Amino acid sequence: MPTIRKRSRKRDAILQCLSGTTTHPTAEWIYNELKPDIPDLSLATVYRNLAMFKQAGQIESVGVFGGLEHFDWRTEPHAHLVCRCCGAVIDAEGIELPSALITQLEETSGVRVDSCRITLQGLCPACTQQA
Amino acid sequence: MPTIRKRSRKRDAILQCLSGTTTHPTAEWIYNELKPDIPDLSLATVYRNLAMFKQAGQIESVGVFGGLEHFDWRTEPHAHLVCRCCGAVIDAEGIELPSALITQLEETSGVRVDSCRITLQGLCPACTQQA
DNA sequence: TCTGTAATTGAGAATGATTCCTATTTTGAG
């Protein structure tokens, strides 16, 4: 598992692309976004850098939906909603677990909790209106 | 998307295998579990039936961890913990969102919420002790 | 119980996201 040691124009562009959108994109989405400006960008580079950013804690994986891993540059805990109609992944504000529940779980079951991922399934605002 | 219309010995065995464990297994785990007793079982049949059970609401997907989709026969809402050390997926009792938060989200953001998946990352009891 | 048809299955090919390989290019400390 390689670590980040140097900068590169492409590495910066990938992180900037991710932090410039709220769409929680996949590796391929980022690749297609950057390809016009960086014609010799390789898809492998996008995957490689996303993995390194993730390991470094600079970005997070939102999860795998429809076989595609989605990423998020916001690393503070927050929930997401995946639209079952259009597949969009959007932030869900204000959704969080009472921390007392986590503490209680750790004390009663002997597990250790590092982080929590909350994913709602439903319809995004646009698809809710059409329904 | 095919629907379940008939029974079969293999189909029953797959569901029974899943409901007889608390390990939230993958398709391949179930296949390996059943193969000795059903030598002509095909991995494709396991995948096919899991997909049909899922669509029928008889089982649920817990999520994709390490590239492998894990399934659960318990369909009532409950959270899970994925061990970052051994990869085990275990039930996390008592972890649930206050329903008022969901209601509030629906009213303020215009989304529709069908269900919720809560996944904790951390250490299972066994790995917590070794740490 | 027998029959016919539609559902189910096995086995392997196909798919598609992700990772690996390695020769080449780039970065950055000194």
Add this chain to the structure above:
DNA sequence: CTCAAAATAGGAATCATTCTCAATTACAGA
């Protein structure tokens, strides 16, 4: 400016999952 280490391109390889289709099986009706 130099040079070793890090990063990259591009295409092959991997691996979970899905598809194909001929053969098998379930089961409603006779």
